[in-house]
Amino acid sequence: MRHKRSVVTSGPRARDLYAGTPRLGVRAPRTKPVATSAGTTVVPTNARVPAPADAAARGPDLAAVDLSVDLAPKRPGHLVLRNPVLVASGTFGYGIEYGEVLDVERLGAICCKGTTLKPRAGNPPPRVTETPGGMLNSIGLQNPGVDAVIERYAPLWAGWQVPVIVNVAGESIDDYVGVVRKLDGVPGVAGIELNISCPNVGKGGLQFAVDREAAAAVTAAVRRATDLPLLVKLSPNVADIRPIARAIEDAGADAITAINTLSGIAIDRSTRKPLLGNVYGGLSGPAIRPVALRIVYEVAQVVDIPIVAIGGVTALDDALDYLAAGAVAVQVGTAIFADPEVPLRIVDELRAYCAARGLASHLPLVGTALPARPNRPSSKGVEYRP
């Protein structure tokens, strides 16, 4: 029997996540307790702003829209973003690389490149190839190691308004804990995103993310090692995501990010051999969006923590789909390679979309596609019918 920890709510829980949590760490939301047949629920009173009579003449009030979102509502420090559009790990470097082409400080947050305990040279080339509707990559977590990240980048991040979430990878629980211990308390590090789509050497190379116990164990170990907001990133390469998502929540994650890339390969048509140097790669881009949407939709029905959706976001409509499926924020990845302006365009268009509809925030858009009474499935996966 699963322990229910959320405040009593009457609708899909994703819609009610922000009832009673501070915004931007300082402002209390305008909420009021409302008695329902299920007990007392807390509803935001600022969910809708009644349009003044002359609103049409003046046009939508963009300044009235508050796009902020808290990705760690239960953590004392919180992780409040100015807007719900992040950039995905591995597609935005350490944030500084794009400083010349866009105003990175206007992003909701930056998830930096996967960081490991020791430097990694990455996989042999070729490492990327285009695919229909996306790309395959096998970068192999090339990175300078956590000490270099702390020395080179964290001092810059500390001066930025945009939170930087460090994406952490490892091959053992000790690896993950070692990286996180070093990051804990470093100015400029706003949170941790655990990339658990990594082989667990202690379990014959089985990825942490596909093994419920290993996913929970690494989450719990990292939770014990830091008070930083902790996001855990799901892999789509599993038969049923729901028990894994629940185990991660129970192990202390503040939020779930979903999804990482889908496993794939490509064949070199001149040699008829595997094209990528590592044979296997990760598929990303619009091609994976329906899969990511399905996963967000399923996870939103079984966890109480915020969900950040990733997978093929290229435009506002994609972001709106993910909100409807239960995510409170989105990350943009592969689309940045074609057009680095995509994330900020989505921020601006989301604000305009909310203003045009008299919404004070994007949060009323969250979870509209979810069943009215979430069907809490068992962890056995028997309900999954494609």
Ligand SMILES: Cc1cc2nc3c(=O)[nH]c(=O)nc-3n(C[C@H](O)[C@H](O)[C@H](O)COP(=O)(O)O)c2cc1C
């Ligand atoms: C070139 C490349 C490198 C990536 N590196 C990482 C990484 O280091 N850590 C991680 O968690 N995800 C990594 N990802 C996965 C992305 O963060 C994202 O989950 C995935 O690409 C799906 O989003 P998209 O379709 O918007 O790209 C990488 C993706 C790409 C394309």
